[in-house]
Amino acid sequence: MEKINFFLKERENSVFNNDWRKQYCCGCGACSAICKNKLNELKFDDNSGFYISIYKELDFKKCKNCNLCIKVCPIFHYLNNNYNLDSFNFNIEKFLIGPFLNIYKGYSCDKDIRFNSSSGGITTTIICCLLKKKYINGAITVLPYPNDTSKHYMTLTKSADEAMKQNDSIYCQVNYSTIWNYIHNNKGKILLIGLPCQLKAVELYLNVKKADTSKLIKIGLFCGGISSHLALDFLYKRKNIDKTKISKIRYRNGGWPGRKMIITKLNTEHQKSNDKIVLFDTKNSLFDRYLYKYCFSGSFFPECCNNCLDQTSESADISLGDAWLPDIINKDNIGTNIVITRTKEGQKIINDLKNDKYLNLKKIKPEDVICSQGKVLFGKKLNLWNRSNKKNNFELYKKIFEKCRNKYPQYFPDYFDFFERKIFNKLNKKGGNSLILLFFIIFNIVVIRVRKIIGRYFYIRN
Ligand SMILES: Cc1cc2nc3c(=O)[nH]c(=O)nc-3n(C[C@H](O)[C@H](O)[C@H](O)COP(=O)(O)OP(=O)(O)OC[C@H]3O[C@@H](n4cnc5c(N)ncnc54)[C@H](O)[C@@H]3O)c2cc1C
Ligand code: SF4
Ligand code: SF4
Ligand code: SF4
Numbered sequence: 001m002e003k004i005n006f007f008l009k010e011r012e013n014s015v016f017n018n019d020w021r022k023q024y025c026c027g028c029g030a031c032s033a034i035c036k037n038k039l040n041e042l043k044f045d046d047n048s049g050f051y052i053s054i055y056k057e058l059d060f061k062k063c064k065n066c067n068l069c070i071k072v073c074p075i076f077h078y079l080n081n082n083y084n085l086d087s088f089n090f091n092i093e094k095f096l097i098g099p100f101l102n103i104y105k106g107y108s109c110d111k112d113i114r115f116n117s118s119s120g121g122i123t124t125t126i127i128c129c130l131l132k133k134k135y136i137n138g139a140i141t142v143l144p145y146p147n148d149t150s151k152h153y154m155t156l157t158k159s160a161d162e163a164m165k166q167n168d169s170i171y172c173q174v175n176y177s178t179i180w181n182y183i184h185n186n187k188g189k190i191l192l193i194g195l196p197c198q199l200k201a202v203e204l205y206l207n208v209k210k211a212d213t214s215k216l217i218k219i220g221l222f223c224g225g226i227s228s229h230l231a232l233d234f235l236y237k238r239k240n241i242d243k244t245k246i247s248k249i250r251y252r253n254g255g256w257p258g259r260k261m262i263i264t265k266l267n268t269e270h271q272k273s274n275d276k277i278v279l280f281d282t283k284n285s286l287f288d289r290y291l292y293k294y295c296f297s298g299s300f301f302p303e304c305c306n307n308c309l310d311q312t313s314e315s316a317d318i319s320l321g322d323a324w325l326p327d328i329i330n331k332d333n334i335g336t337n338i339v340i341t342r343t344k345e346g347q348k349i350i351n352d353l354k355n356d357k358y359l360n361l362k363k364i365k366p367e368d369v370i371c372s373q374g375k376v377l378f379g380k381k382l383n384l385w386n387r388s389n390k391k392n393n394f395e396l397y398k399k400i401f402e403k404c405r406n407k408y409p410q411y412f413p414d415y416f417d418f419f420e421r422k423i424f425n426k427l428n429k430k431g432g433n434s435l436i437l438l439f440f441i442i443f444n445i446v447v448i449r450v451r452k453i454i455g456r457y458f459y460i461r462n
Contacts, residue, residue: 016070018054024075026226026304027051028201029177031069033184034208037062040069042177044151049228050173050302071208074200075304092407093366095400096381097340098314101347103369104339105323106361111334118169118252119322120337122359123193123219126318126349128160129358130191135349136217137188141166142174149246150232154178156190171251171296173226180205189215195223196310203315217345220313222321222338224297224376225305231295235261235279249279256335257322259283259292311377312369317346324372338364338372374411378404 022045031040031053039062042053070076094100107120113128114121127139138156141163145151153175157163176198182190183202194202199220206213236243245265252258259282265275280288294300313319323336339361341347353359370377382401 016073016076021053021055022048023303024079024307025050025052026075026197026302026308027053027173027176028074028198029053029175029180030072030074030201030205032177033180034068034072034205037064039063042175044175048302049230049233049300051175051177068208072201072204074197074204075307077200077204078197078304078309079307090403092403093370096377096404097312097366097369098310098319099342100366101341101343102350103341103364103366104350104361105325105328105336105364105368106339106359107334107336109358109360113164113167115255115334116164117167117335118258119256119320120335121167122337122339123221123320124164124167125358126219126353127157127163127191127193129353129356130217130349131158131160131163135189136191138182139163139191139193140179140182141193142168142170144248148243150243150249151175151229154193156182168250169221169252171227172229172232173302176201183216186215189217191217191219193219193221194313194316195221195226196313196315197223197304197308199313199315200310217349218313218316218318220316220319222312222319222373223308224311224373225301225308227296227300228302231300234300235291235295239277239279241277241279255333257329258335259289308380311373311380312340314342317341317343318350321369321372324374325368326371338369340369370408370411378408378411 027042027050029042029051032038032042039056040053041056042051044050045052106122108114108117108122108125110121110125113124117124127141130136131139138158140154141157142152143155143157143166145153150172152170152172155178157166176194179192179194179198179202183192183205192199192202199218202216202218206216232249233243235241241263246263248264250262253260253262261279261281263277263279265277280291282289282292312321319340319342321338323332323338325336328336339350341350350359350361354361382404
């Protein structure tokens with residue numbers, strides 16, 4: 001009994017207890033996978049709309065206090081690890097986007113894939129080509145649950161045709177815990193797609209296990225944050241949509257940037273129809289644009305996203321994002337990726353696909369990646385306020401801060417977005433679409449436009 005009390009007390013005092021997880025968990029499932037005693041369980045939490053891992057406290061007597069669950073937790077790592085400036089050799093670009101071999105902008109040479117994918121279709125092209133060449137046994141990608149198509153999980157796909165149907169960015173949290181079985185029981189080579197925190201979890205997990213990493217190719221998506229499923233519920237409610245009658249949801253539809261969300265309705269219980277409903281379309285109205293921002297740019301993000309250090313998937317072999325670049329926005333309506341190669345294997349894959357004319361790529365500079373992600377990237381890297389050891393390292397942080405501000409003043413984080421979000425939440429609670437619209441018209445014209453103009457001026461000048 002004494003022993004149990006000791007463990008419970010240890011856990012309660014631990015920064016990794018259930019309260020901590022309810023706030024910070026990103027739902028990667030690494031702690032469940034590593035615990036031999038199965039004391040951590042990933043569950044969907046209806047209140048928050050996120051998958052969260054919780055300790056099964058009743059079973060605590062089985063806890064060996066090995067702390068492996070803490071060692072594999074990416075968010076614990078982000079919050080407690082210090083920047084090691086020596087490892088960046090004081091190179092700001094490497095500090096901001098991680099280690100890299102080469103950087104490109106480009107797209108898939110298959111026009112259909114490019115048009116139907118989230119950005120330039122390079123992720124889907126890599127998966128399809130590697131499957132067809134039998135370079136990999138399978139790829140772990142997202143799939144909707146058959147009985148609840150608004151939610152997605154990760155699954156092993158062995159066919160290129162199947163992979164082509166999964167080319168979308170899922171902006172609400174995906175159940176990632178299904179990957180661990182594939183990683184455990186992986187005999188041949190497999191490709192895994194993930195967000196920065198998810199791939200960090202894989203890296204930490206494989207380190208702890210001292211496992212062979214050569215059978216895993218990691219494709220990392222850039223990530224500004226993931227939304228709660230409550231965001232979808234909010235949208236369904238506004239449009240009077242019954243979520244049990246949906247057969248498919250697409251977050252990015254119709255070319256690039258594809259800010260049009262479409263759902264396909266079920267006719268009868270298991271019968272698909274072509275009956276499509278536009279959940280919203282940012283081309284339609286200013287209000288829809290802000291609705292998109294509200295749902296998928298912050299208000300519905302979990303706390304882990306506000307403390308995350310990685311925008312560009314620094315643990316990946318190849319990282320992919322949107323090419324939000326001045327020479328592409330306004331001109332391209334099909335889609336262009338930014339591609340970062342980080343390992344020799346990642347570089348070889350990109351070289352082969354480029355030489356075989358599957359990909360059209362042009363080299364760009366690290367500064368372009370920084371420009372494409374702008375203040376979201378700086379916000380992540382310079383959000384130091386929750387770091388446990390910030391007080392001890394204040395001088396170091398100040399140095400980084402100033403270096404970044406001197407070189408990239410135009411993208412420096414500001415607090416407009418923060419206030420914008422707070423005010424939106426308040427007005428929405430009061431229930432007025434027209435109030436929200438009025439607020440954003442003023443906000444958009446007066447603040448955001450001016451900020452963008454200044455930002456572009458600096459970019460062109462530099
Ligand atoms: C939550 C989220 C936030 C993002 N934030 C940014 C950002 O801030 N800046 C930026 O430049 N780019 C961001 N991206 C990446 C961007 O939306 C594209 O996914 C990326 O550019 C790849 O485009 P593509 O055309 O090559 O991908 P596609 O060919 O369309 O393939 C996308 C692949 O990603 C997989 N996938 C989709 N969603 C998820 C998910 N949630 N978890 C794991 N795998 C998934 C699918 O299975 C599919 O195979 C984000 C993506 C996501 C999912
Ligand atoms: S400390 Fe070890 S035994 Fe206890 S929950 Fe974590 S992984 Fe499991
Ligand atoms: S972020 Fe991952 S490792 Fe950390 S508590 Fe959540 S599921 Fe566990
Ligand atoms: S912002 Fe960071 S913590 Fe949030 S989903 Fe993206 S990678 Fe994970």
